[in-house]
Amino acid sequence: MGGITLSQVSKRFGTTEVIRPLDLEINDGEFVVFVGPSGCGKSTLLRLIAGLEDVSGGAILIDGNDVSNTPPAKRGLAMVFQSYALYPHMSVRKNIAFPLKMAGMNKAEIAKRVDHAAHILSLTDYLDRRPGQLSGGQRQRVAIGRSIVREPQAFLFDEPLSNLDAALRGNMRLEISELHQNLKTTMIYVTHDQVEAMTMAYKIVVLQNGVIEQVGTPLELYRNPANLFVAGFIGSPSMNFATGLAAEKYDATTIGFRPEHLKLFAEGGDWHGTVGVSERLGSDTFLHVNIDGIGQVTVRSDGDIDIRYGDTVSVTPDPARIHRFDASGVALQ
Amino acid sequence: MARAVTQQRKIINTVLAWVIGLLIFFPILWTFLTSFKTEATAIADPPVFLFFDWTLENYTEVQNRSDYLKHFTNSVIIAVGSTILGVLIAIPAAWSMAFVPSKRTKDILLWMLSTKMLPAVGVLYPIYLIFIELRLLDSKIGLTIILMLINLPIIVWMLYTYFKEIPNEILEAARMDGATLKSEIFYVLTPMAVPGIASTVLLNVILAWNEAFWTLNLTAAKAAPLTAFIASYSSPEGLFYAKLSAASTMAIAPILIMGWFSQKQLVRGLTFGAVK
Numbered sequence: 001m002g003g004i005t006l007s008q009v010s011k012r013f014g015t016t017e018v019i020r021p022l023d024l025e026i027n028d029g030e031f032v033v034f035v036g037p038s039g040c041g042k043s044t045l046l047r048l049i050a051g052l053e054d055v056s057g058g059a060i061l062i063d064g065n066d067v068s069n070t071p072p073a074k075r076g077l078a079m080v081f082q083s084y085a086l087y088p089h090m091s092v093r094k095n096i097a098f099p100l101k102m103a104g105m106n107k108a109e110i111a112k113r114v115d116h117a118a119h120i121l122s123l124t125d126y127l128d129r130r131p132g133q134l135s136g137g138q139r140q141r142v143a144i145g146r147s148i149v150r151e152p153q154a155f156l157f158d159e160p161l162s163n164l165d166a167a168l169r170g171n172m173r174l175e176i177s178e179l180h181q182n183l184k185t186t187m188i189y190v191t192h193d194q195v196e197a198m199t200m201a202y203k204i205v206v207l208q209n210g211v212i213e214q215v216g217t218p219l220e221l222y223r224n225p226a227n228l229f230v231a232g233f234i235g236s237p238s239m240n241f242a243t244g245l246a247a248e249k250y251d252a253t254t255i256g257f258r259p260e261h262l263k264l265f266a267e268g269g270d271w272h273g274t275v276g277v278s279e280r281l282g283s284d285t286f287l288h289v290n291i292d293g294i295g296q297v298t299v300r301s302d303g304d305i306d307i308r309y310g311d312t313v314s315v316t317p318d319p320a321r322i323h324r325f326d327a328s329g330v331a332l333q
Numbered sequence: 334m335a336r337a338v339t340q341q342r343k344i345i346n347t348v349l350a351w352v353i354g355l356l357i358f359f360p361i362l363w364t365f366l367t368s369f370k371t372e373a374t375a376i377a378d379p380p381v382f383l384f385f386d387w388t389l390e391n392y393t394e395v396q397n398r399s400d401y402l403k404h405f406t407n408s409v410i411i412a413v414g415s416t417i418l419g420v421l422i423a424i425p426a427a428w429s430m431a432f433v434p435s436k437r438t439k440d441i442l443l444w445m446l447s448t449k450m451l452p453a454v455g456v457l458y459p460i461y462l463i464f465i466e467l468r469l470l471d472s473k474i475g476l477t478i479i480l481m482l483i484n485l486p487i488i489v490w491m492l493y494t495y496f497k498e499i500p501n502e503i504l505e506a507a508r509m510d511g512a513t514l515k516s517e518i519f520y521v522l523t524p525m526a527v528p529g530i531a532s533t534v535l536l537n538v539i540l541a542w543n544e545a546f547w548t549l550n551l552t553a554a555k556a557a558p559l560t561a562f563i564a565s566y567s568s569p570e571g572l573f574y575a576k577l578s579a580a581s582t583m584a585i586a587p588i589l590i591m592g593w594f595s596q597k598q599l600v601r602g603l604t605f606g607a608v609k
Contacts, residue, residue, distance in 0.1 A: 050509060051508075052505050052508065052509075071508070072505075072508045072509050073508055073509070073510075073511040073512065073513070077509065078509060078510075079505075079506070079509040081502045081505070081506060082502075083500060083502050085500065085502040085503045085505065085506035086503075086506075087503065087506075087507075087520075087521055087525075088503075088525065089524045089525055089527075098507075098510050098512075098520075099510035099511050102510055102511035102512050102513075102516060103511055146506075146510065150510075150511075
C-alpha cells in the first residue's frame with residue numbers, strides 16, 4: 001500500500017514561503033507527476049514527502065500514518081535523484097544492494113534480489129563495474145535498481161531524465177512507465193518538462209510559486225485548463241492567447257486557442273496575417289503567423305503544406321475549442 | 334615565432350624551478366653533508382663542500398650517547414597517535430559543519446583557526462600547570478593529547494573542505510536507502526573522502542613529527558621524541574655542528590622518506606577540489 005495524503009503542508013525557508021499550505025491526495029498505485037517551471041516548489045514538495053526537508057506546517061500521511069516527523073529512512077519510500085547520486089566507490093552490485101544491507105537482510109536474499117533487479121533493468125553484465133564506467137542511461141538504471149530492490153511503498157523521482165540526451169530520455173520514459181505497469185507501486189515524478197508529464201502521468205499536479213494550480217489527468221488539463229497559467233503550460237507548442245476585440249467577441253478578457261485548433265485558408269477566414277518562420281517536423285508544420293490586431297500565433301498544420309515566409313493567409317479558430325478566461329485569468333465555463 | 338617563445342619560457346621556468354628547489358633543499362643537503370664531517374671540518378672556514386674525509390663517527394657517537402630508537406618510537410607514537418585521535422574527532426565535526434551547517438558554523442571555523450594565531454608560549458604556563466596537576470608531564474599520552482589539540486583546527490578545516498566537495502545528494506540517497514547517521518558516515522562519506530582524509534593524515538603526521546615547542550617544554554627523558562633528541566645536541570656543551578647534523582639527519586630521515594613516497598597522495602589530496 002502506498003497512499004499519500006498531504007494536509008495543509010507548507011514550507012518556509014527563513015521568511016520565504018516556498019510552499020503555501022496545500023492539500024493533495026495521492027492514491028495507492030497512482031503515477032503522479034508534479035510539473036511546473038523552475039522554482040515553483042515541485043522539488044521541495046517531493047523532498048518534504050521524502051523527509052529530506054522538514055515541513056513548516058501541516059501533516060504528511062502515508063497509508064493514514066502521520067510521518068511528518070519520521071526520518072527519511074523509516075518512511076518506506078525510495079528516491080531517484082537527478083544526478084543519480086550513486087555511490088562512486090561501490091560497484092553496481094554494491095550500489096543496488098546498499099539499501100538491503102542497511103535493512104540487515106541476509107546475504108543470500110540480497111544476492112537474489114540484486115540479480116532479479118539487474119535482470120529487469122538489463123544490468124546483469126555491468127554488476128561488477130563502478131558507476132564511473134557506465135553511461136548516463138545505465139547509471140540512471142542503477143539508481144532505479146537501487147530503489148526497486150527495497151520494494152518501497154512509493155517511488156519518488158526528482159527530474160530523473162534531465163541529464164540524459166533526447167533519444168535516451170524517450171526510451172527511459174517508456175521504461176519507467178513500463179516499470180509502473182509491472183510493479184503497480186505509487187510513483188511521484190517531478191519534472192519541468194510538460195511532455196514527460198503528459199506522456200507518463202495518470203494524474204498531473206501543476207504547481208506555480210508554491211501553489212497547486214490544478215490537479216487532473218493529462219487530458220483534463222489539456223481540455224479544461226483551470227486558468228491561464230495551466231493553459232499556457234500544458235500542451236506543446238503552447239496555447240495561443242488573444243485579448244481585446246478578439247476576446248470580447250467571445251465575452252471574455254482573454255481567449256486561448258491551441259495551434260491544432262486553428263484552420264488555415266488562403267482567404268475568407270476570421271483573422272488575417274502574414275506567415276513568419278515555419279518549423280517543419282515532417283509529420284506537422286508549425287507556422288508562426290503574425291495576425292493583425294492579435295500578434296503572433298502558432299498554427300499547427302500538415303507536414304506537406306506549401307507555404308512560404310511572407311505569404312498572406314487567413315486563420316479561423318474552432319469556436320467549440322476556444323478557452324475563455326476572465327480578468328483574473330480564471331477559466332470561464 | 335609563438336612556438337619559440339613557449340620553448341624559451343619553458344626553459345626559463347625549468348631553470349627557475351630548479352634554482353628555487355635547490356635553494357630550499359640546500360640546508361638539508363648541507364646538514365646531511367656536515368653529518369659526515371669531523372667537528373673540525375664542520376666549522377672550517379672557508380667551508381668544505383664535498384672533498385673531505387667522510388666519517389661515520391658522528392652517527393656512532395650520537396647513537397652511543399642517546400638512544401635513537403627510543404626517541405624514534407616516541408615520535409611515531411605521538412605523531413601517529415595524535416593524528417588518529419584528531420581525525421576521529423574531526424570527521425564527525427567536519428561532517429556536521431559541511432552538511433548540517435548552522436548560522437554560526439562559519440564563525441566557529443574561523444574561531445578554531447584563530448587559536449592557531451595565538452603564540453603557543455602564551456598558554457605554556459597554564460598548560461604546564463595543568464599537566465603537573467594531571468601528572469601528564471613527560472608522558473606520551475600528555476603529548477599526544479596536546480599535539481592533537483594543537484592540530485585539530487587544521488584537521489577539521491581540511492576535512493571540512495574535502496567534505497564540502499561531496500555532493501549532498503549522495504548522502505541524501507544514503508538516508509533514503511535506510512542508512513543511519515553512523516552508516517552514512519562509515520559506508521558512504523568516509524570512503525568517498527579517502528583521498529582527502531589520507532592527505533590530512535599525512536600532513537598532520539608531518540606537523541606533529543616536526544612540532545618542537547610543546548615536545549621540548551613538556552618532556553624530559555621518558556617521552557622525549559626526536560625533536561628533543563636533536564635539541565640535546567645544541568647549546569649547553571658548546572657547538573657540535575657535526576653531531577647536531579647527524580642527529581638532525583636521523584630525525585628527519587623517516588619523515589622525509591614518508592613524504593617522498595606519499596607525495597603523489599599529498600598533492601592529490603591538497604588539490605582535491607580543483608581537479609576532480
